[in-house]
Amino acid sequence: MSVIDDSSAGASGFAAISVAEPRDYLALVKPRVMQLVVVTALAGILLAPHPVNFVIGLSALICIAVGAGASGALNMWYDADIDALMRRTSKRPIPTGRVTRTETLTFGLVLSSFAVVTLFLVSNALAAGLLAFTIFFYVVIYTMWLKRSTPQNIVIGGAAGALPPIVGYAAVTGHIDIAPLVLFGLIFAWTPPHFWALALARTGDYGNAGVPMMPNVKGADHTRLEILVYSVILAAIGLLPYAFGFASIVYGIVSLALGIEFIRRAVLVFRVREGEAANKTAMRLFWFSIIYLYVLFAELLIERVLFVIGAMR
Amino acid sequence: MMRYEIDPKGVTLTPEQARSRRLRNIAIGLVIGALVVLFYAVTIVKFGPGVTKPPI
Numbered sequence: 001m002s003v004i005d006d007s008s009a010g011a012s013g014f015a016a017i018s019v020a021e022p023r024d025y026l027a028l029v030k031p032r033v034m035q036l037v038v039v040t041a042l043a044g045i046l047l048a049p050h051p052v053n054f055v056i057g058l059s060a061l062i063c064i065a066v067g068a069g070a071s072g073a074l075n076m077w078y079d080a081d082i083d084a085l086m087r088r089t090s091k092r093p094i095p096t097g098r099v100t101r102t103e104t105l106t107f108g109l110v111l112s113s114f115a116v117v118t119l120f121l122v123s124n125a126l127a128a129g130l131l132a133f134t135i136f137f138y139v140v141i142y143t144m145w146l147k148r149s150t151p152q153n154i155v156i157g158g159a160a161g162a163l164p165p166i167v168g169y170a171a172v173t174g175h176i177d178i179a180p181l182v183l184f185g186l187i188f189a190w191t192p193p194h195f196w197a198l199a200l201a202r203t204g205d206y207g208n209a210g211v212p213m214m215p216n217v218k219g220a221d222h223t224r225l226e227i228l229v230y231s232v233i234l235a236a237i238g239l240l241p242y243a244f245g246f247a248s249i250v251y252g253i254v255s256l257a258l259g260i261e262f263i264r265r266a267v268l269v270f271r272v273r274e275g276e277a278a279n280k281t282a283m284r285l286f287w288f289s290i291i292y293l294y295v296l297f298a299e300l301l302i303e304r305v306l307f308v309i310g311a312m313r
Numbered sequence: 314m315m316r317y318e319i320d321p322k323g324v325t326l327t328p329e330q331a332r333s334r335r336l337r338n339i340a341i342g343l344v345i346g347a348l349v350v351l352f353y354a355v356t357i358v359k360f361g362p363g364v365t366k367p368p369i
Contacts (some may be wrong), residue, residue, distance in 0.1 A: 036326070056355070
């Protein structure tokens with residue numbers, strides 16, 4: 001019986017045997033981000049002006065979710081070096097050694113190919129092309145280029161996270177319309193205050209990894225001002241579904257109330273600048289921003305489901 | 314540093330490696346099964362009722 005160790009394993013062609021479990025691969029696809037993608041893509045699907053076949057709609061939704069998961073895995077593959085340096089990400093599968101970078105890359109590429117091809121077979125070329133572009137934009141444009149090179153990284157890169165409603169709508173209608181574009185704008189305007197609020201409370205973490213987030217580059221005070229400006233823009237865009245007629249007055253009232261609260265919290269972030277209170281205020285805005293988006297999209301989904309049920313009678 | 318003892322008959326997995334491999338295989342099997350159901354349903358929907366009427 002012969003004995004080899006890790007130093008000779010590569011030379012002998014003997015690869016390390018994986019101890020990764022399904023939950024490690026599940027962690028690679030960033031399930032919380034996938035949740036948000038499912039909700040926003042579903043809103044896009046249900047915005048279709050005609051009833052959607054349940055099987056086709058569900059299949060398209062699964063493809064979009066898997067595509068988002070693939071983007072997350074490829075992001076973790078590329079960012080493995082900085083993930084290891086940040087407290088928030090140091091427990092991810094690659095930094096902890098549960099999954100190798102090569103396994104993650106393979107996993108991400110297989111998932112993204114499967115998602116795009118299946119979406120093409122299930123729906124149409126436009127939706128598949130948009131999904132492919134979304135994955136490309138998030139992985140290549142945001143992860144590989146913008147994230148490490150400019151404080152505007154999440155502003156421009158946020159476009160990837162805003163595309164699912166358009167992909168969902170295109171999957172069931174074959175074209176793009178104003179309604180999914182409004183939802184794109186909503187998520188696009190939401191992304192900067194959401195991530196900058198987190199960055200304000202995690203400046204050290206991002207600084208350790210050398211990621212040029214806005215607070216690390218332009219300073220916390222400038223970031224607070226930008227958060228406030230984007231919050232006002234977001235509140236205004238949040239009213240557009242009602243203004244354009246594809247959401248009810250109930251949505252309009254909810255959006256107005258939540259938008260005012262969002263601005264109020266952004267003003268607090270702008271004014272409270274010192275000590276632990278500043279971090280807490282920023283994190284409260286971060287958590288509220290998640291509630292804001294989920295409630296608005298849940299309201300839209302409920303209305304559209306009721307609309308579909310009414311149309312079927 | 315991990316040291317592997319190579320049995321001439323093949324590689325012997327540790328209990329942890331065997332367990333994780335079994336869990337991965339189960340997950341892969343479930344996903345493939347779900348894909349079969351998905352493709353079956355989508356194919357029926359895509360063909361529609363016309364598939365039961367062969368051309369003369």
